[in-house]
Amino acid sequence: MQERVDEKSVSPLYLRVRDHLAAQIAKGLLTPSTRLPSERILAEEHDTTRVTTRLALAQLEAEGRIYRSNRRGWFVSPPRLIYKPTHDYSFSENVTAQGRVPATETLDVTSTHTNSWLATRTGMAIGDPIVWLRRRRQIDGRPVLVENIYLNPKRLPGIETYNFDRSLWKLLREQYGVELRGKQIEMYPTALVDPQASAIGVTAGTAGLYVTRCSRDADGCFVEFDEEFWLHDALSIQVEVS
Amino acid sequence: MQERVDEKSVSPLYLRVRDHLAAQIAKGLLTPSTRLPSERILAEEHDTTRVTTRLALAQLEAEGRIYRSNRRGWFVSPPRLIYKPTHDYSFSENVTAQGRVPATETLDVTSTHTNSWLATRTGMAIGDPIVWLRRRRQIDGRPVLVENIYLNPKRLPGIETYNFDRSLWKLLREQYGVELRGKQIEMYPTALVDPQASAIGVTAGTAGLYVTRCSRDADGCFVEFDEEFWLHDALSIQVEVS
DNA sequence: TCGCCAAACTGGTCTATACCAGATCAGCGA
DNA sequence: TCGCTGATCTGGTATAGACCAGTTTGGCGA
Numbered sequence: 432m433q434e435r436v437d438e439k440s441v442s443p444l445y446l447r448v449r450d451h452l453a454a455q456i457a458k459g460l461l462t463p464s465t466r467l468p469s470e471r472i473l474a475e476e477h478d479t480t481r482v483t484t485r486l487a488l489a490q491l492e493a494e495g496r497i498y499r500s501n502r503r504g505w506f507v508s509p510p511r512l513i514y515k516p517t518h519d520y521s522f523s524e525n526v527t528a529q530g531r532v533p534a535t536e537t538l539d540v541t542s543t544h545t546n547s548w549l550a551t552r553t554g555m556a557i558g559d560p561i562v563w564l565r566r567r568r569q570i571d572g573r574p575v576l577v578e579n580i581y582l583n584p585k586r587l588p589g590i591e592t593y594n595f596d597r598s599l600w601k602l603l604r605e606q607y608g609v610e611l612r613g614k615q616i617e618m619y620p621t622a623l624v625d626p627q628a629s630a631i632g633v634t635a636g637t638a639g640l641y642v643t644r645c646s647r648d649a650d651g652c653f654v655e656f657d658e659e660f661w662l663h664d665a666l667s668i669q670v671e672v673s
Numbered sequence: 674m675q676e677r678v679d680e681k682s683v684s685p686l687y688l689r690v691r692d693h694l695a696a697q698i699a700k701g702l703l704t705p706s707t708r709l710p711s712e713r714i715l716a717e718e719h720d721t722t723r724v725t726t727r728l729a730l731a732q733l734e735a736e737g738r739i740y741r742s743n744r745r746g747w748f749v750s751p752p753r754l755i756y757k758p759t760h761d762y763s764f765s766e767n768v769t770a771q772g773r774v775p776a777t778e779t780l781d782v783t784s785t786h787t788n789s790w791l792a793t794r795t796g797m798a799i800g801d802p803i804v805w806l807r808r809r810r811q812i813d814g815r816p817v818l819v820e821n822i823y824l825n826p827k828r829l830p831g832i833e834t835y836n837f838d839r840s841l842w843k844l845l846r847e848q849y850g851v852e853l854r855g856k857q858i859e860m861y862p863t864a865l866v867d868p869q870a871s872a873i874g875v876t877a878g879t880a881g882l883y884v885t886r887c888s889r890d891a892d893g894c895f896v897e898f899d900e901e902f903w904l905h906d907a908l909s910i911q912v913e914v915s
Numbered sequence: 916t917c918g919c920c921a922a923a924c925t926g927g928t929c930t931a932t933a934c935c936a937g938a939t940c941a942g943c944g945a
Numbered sequence: 946t947c948g949c950t951g952a953t954c955t956g957g958t959a960t961a962g963a964c965c966a967g968t969t970t971g972g973c974g975a
Contacts, residue, residue: 443957443958443959444958444959445958445959446877469924469925469926470925470926471924471925471926479959479960480959480960480961480962481926481961482724482958482959482960482961483958483959483960485926486958486959489878490864490866490877490878493863493864493878493879493880494863494864494866494878495861495862495863495864499926500926501925501926501927501967501968502924502925502926502927502966502967502968502969503925503926503967503968503969504924504925504926504968505926511861516912516914517912517914612915613913613914613915614912614913614914614915615911615912615913615914616910616911616912616913616914617909617910617911617912618909618910618912619737619753619905619908619909619910620737620862620880620881620882620905620906621735621736621737621905621906622732622735622736622737624732624736634926634927635688635732636731636732636735636736637735638735638862638880638905639862640862663861663862663863663880664862664863666861667859667860667861668859668860668861669857669858669859670758670759670856670857670858670859670912671855671856671857671858672758672759672855672856672857672858673854673855673856685927685928685929686928686929687928687929711954711955711956712955712956713954713955713956721929721930722929722930722931722932723931723932723956724928724929724930724931725928725929725930727956727957728928728929741956742938742956743937743938743955743956743957744936744937744938744939744954744955744956744957745937745938745939745955745956746938746954746955746956747956876956876957
């Protein structure tokens with residue numbers, strides 16, 4: 432089927448398909464949130480098979496240029512959200528400030544107990560009561576992260592009764608007078624797997640960024656431990672040191 | 674060939690293969706730097722084909738559990754290097770402090786001129802002389818990053834004549850009395866593509882972390898702009914805010 | 916006009932196979 | 946003993962299909 436290109440050392444076909452699509456995105460022929468032609472059509476256009484086409488798409492996905500929406504197709508990625516962990520406290524405010532539309536959904540709120548994994552990270556004792564909150568957050572209608580938040584009910588009595596579909600940071604400040612001071616942040620790239628992958632609506636193995644954040648108030652008292660699973664193409668992190 | 678598992682809703686075969694390998698790693702049957710059985714053997718063991726086996730391996734690679742060495746095989750990933758951009762200055766010292774063996778290779782040193790991309794990031798004027806240094810760095814013999822470093826020859830006269838196969842930070846301090854103060858850091862996950870992918874010896878599309886760092890001395894004078902391309906499974910980033 | 920349902924379409928998973936190119940290694944010859 | 950060489954092993958690239966499971970959509974009927 433494929434006419435043999437007899438020149439030596441041409442790049443592999445799947446990279447040529449990748450470059451062709453990348454050029455169309457760069458030229459503005461394909462813009463954020465537009466759908467790419469289907470895999471079958473792309474395969475036909477390049478005189479190849481779906482397997483090879485999917486290799487090319489996987490390359491662009493890994494670069495963060497396109498993403499897939501489950502069985503709906505491939506889409507051009509929007510710009511990354513700029514996130515400054517040393518400055519930003521509120522997801523909603525940050526997203527809004529960058530001209531985009533945030534949304535937050537509470538998935539689950541549970542009163543439970545500190546396990547050993549949490550204990551070493553928060554300073555709480557094993558067995559201490561703790562409130563476990565799961566949320567999904569979106570930018571312009573696209574889910575970009577799910578998070579597990581663990582709240583200290585000693586410092587935040589009655590916290591489990593509030594509505595969490597808004598800024599947690601505002602809630603803490605307005606209802607509990609908490610001024611967050613210290614934060615320990617850890618992050619590394621990894622794949623999203625279940626249950627996070629299905630919560631965010633992507634296939635297992637999609638590239639992600641894992642971020643944890645432990646926040647304390649002005650007295651050094653543990654307030655909140657946050658575990659975030661981001662889509663890898665959704666954010667860019669900026670840190671300033673002086 | 675494959676005996677049909679007639680239970681409904683069993684997970685896909687490639688995820689079962691993934692989980693089987695992950696369990697072996699967790700149990701310690703496969704330890705860092707040991708080679709996995711070849712794709713053909715794994716396929717045979719699980720009564721499937723190489724294509725499906727490679728899907729499973731790609732999952733584990735995306736999670737950072739295994740990595741591939743070009744045409745040599747798949748290996749279990751070593752622990753991530755902990756990197757604290759707000760504290761750490763020296764790659765070599767940091768790697769050594771974590772009980773591992775660092776190595777640095779200089780790939781290229783060129784005296785060139787500031788382009789517009791660099792100008793907006795460094796504050797230099799377009800056309801200003803600048804020294805471009807490319808290095809590859811290893812941990813325990815495995816290349817984990819390549820970097821482009823741009824040095825300000827006004828602040829660092831004669832810098833291009835030094836040997837760069839050691840800590841640049843020490844060189845700046847000892848030879849030029851530079852005390853780095855301000856740093857602007859930006860990072861996001863993306864795929865490694867050529868020329869960085871081949872410089873690091875991985876296939877194009879391998880997951881990576883892109884990090885840039887702009888350093889200034891105590892007077893606020895631009896000293897160094899660093900652009901790093903890390904393997905995504907090689908590091909974990911920690912930031913402390915107070 | 917509205918709502919439902921079936922067809923068409925999407926990506927998701929999987930088989931079976933082929934050939935290529937670089938890495939490795941055993942064995943042969945100097 | 947050492948170095949070369951070729952066989953063998955590895956992953957890398959590619960074809961040509963198949964069927965499944967959600968999503969979307971167009972048309973039909975109330």
